Amino acid sequence: MIRDITFGQYYPGKSLLHRMDPRMKLVLTFALIVFMFVCKSFASLAVIVLLTVIAVALSGVPLKVIFKSIKPILIILIFTALLNIFYTHGTVQNGDALWISFLNGKIEIWDKGVYTAVFTMVRIVALVVISSLLTYTTTPTMLTDALERLLSPLKIFHIKVHTLAMMMTLALRFIPTLIEEIERIMNAQKARGADLETGGIVERAKALVPIFIPLMVSSFRRAYELALAMTCRCYTGGEGRTRMKQMKMKGRDLVCLFVCLAFAAGIIVLNYFAKHETFSIFGMLFFKQVI
């Protein structure tokens, strides 16, 4: 059971997105997320959605896997949608925009509420899909490497970027090991009659003590051993350390950058020209189909 928790969700592949420079991926993902919040109309949001769809198609990650990343946020999604529908009052167009009203106007649904609900939902889904696409196509090690490189300017503030990145890599590496360890210790204590399943919250918390103390002890032991092994291989920290896998920006990275820039420009233009008119036109088009 405990083994089922997967951390990092790399989906192996050789697609364009997999081969892209992780630094570029990280920056572009970040930029895209920012632009999602810049979107003001359905038109500009559609641009983002289009880009997301293209990215998913390029990544070669099956839709089933993508949906798996949306599943955990379903509840949040429904919750935000409901809040927006019932609590956002107002209209985006002229004329009668109050759609439904009952209980003497205590509960009202306005068109703006429905728009916002759909808008936010699309936005959140796109956000989750884009960011999980990053983790689907990049291994955790590559990601920390990229992060280390991108944050390296912080060195001038005496922040040890390399050390932090190394800590992160090691932490990720040891998660499966620790899970195995927990399982082992749990079995050993269960064999001595430890009861982990029943009892109130206090008893359960107490029952964890025999698991966590040995876990801490062995984690420290492991840390010492690892430090020793690293020292034996002449690890002295980031200073003067070279890499086996050099990250190099290639033509494809620049192409992706320009495509994203074009899409970003599109969003800004649509935001500037379209404002509320498109909002309602696109909105109405959208709704005629939905409702």
Added chain:
Amino acid sequence: MSHAIELQNVTYCYSEGTPSQVTALKDINLTIEQGELVGIIGHTGSGKSTLISHFNGLLKPTSGKVLIDGTDIRESKETLRQSRFKVGLCFQYPEYQLFEETVAKDIAFGPKNMKLDEDEIKRRVAVAASYVGLSDEMLEKSPFDLSGGEKRRAAIAGVMAMEPSVLVFDEPAAGLDPAGRKELIKLITDYRNKTGCTVVIVSHSMEDIAKIADRVIVVNDGMIAMNGTVDEVFSRCDELQSMGLDVPEITRIFSRLHALGFDVPENVYSVDKGTEIIRALIEGRRSV
């Protein structure tokens, strides 16, 4: 009298229903009698550890039944709980399970979980400590201040303190030096002689198994490949070797001597007995 442990058609799959499904045990039928000392051998990944995790219900068989003293351990929550106390399981490197402030408290963890009263717990801690040779002074120490071998013995005492009717060891001597190994094996046989407890030992050391076991079970590829006395099992040298196992070194020496035409038996499994035979042989020659 019912069997101490009985497995009926036990099959176990890891990650059942996923692409990574692995059948670790295939239709195992096995009985362990009261008071027996059984050795289980098998190469790494053969399913030994999975097998013994069924003895006290840590793993639930995918199909099949596990009976302790004739009762199905999955009959109710209570029988499952009782199975934990009836069958004491001592895992590989048990010292990593120590957690209490003092050794005495750690040994008391099992009995405490059995909801025994204070006096009984105290008695059991003292008895278990004497079995493994831990002094009163050591009992008051923090388990983390003990030496490797002492830690191991403290952890074993923690299982013994539950006074299980069956005691199962997974590689009890792993990582110990030869002296520590010898001492531990002696400790286990002494314990068994004193209490009459049923003992199951999983080991990679053919020597240890040959020396102390009444019966040897060979696990290979999730199935029981052999099940018999030390003589029966270790006489099938070739088969054992094809399973990535071996016979004790002393046995190989004697079968070679036998093949070379010396007047020695082939079935010698312990160094002590081997020494005796050689000595007799030498003295016999002298007297001629």
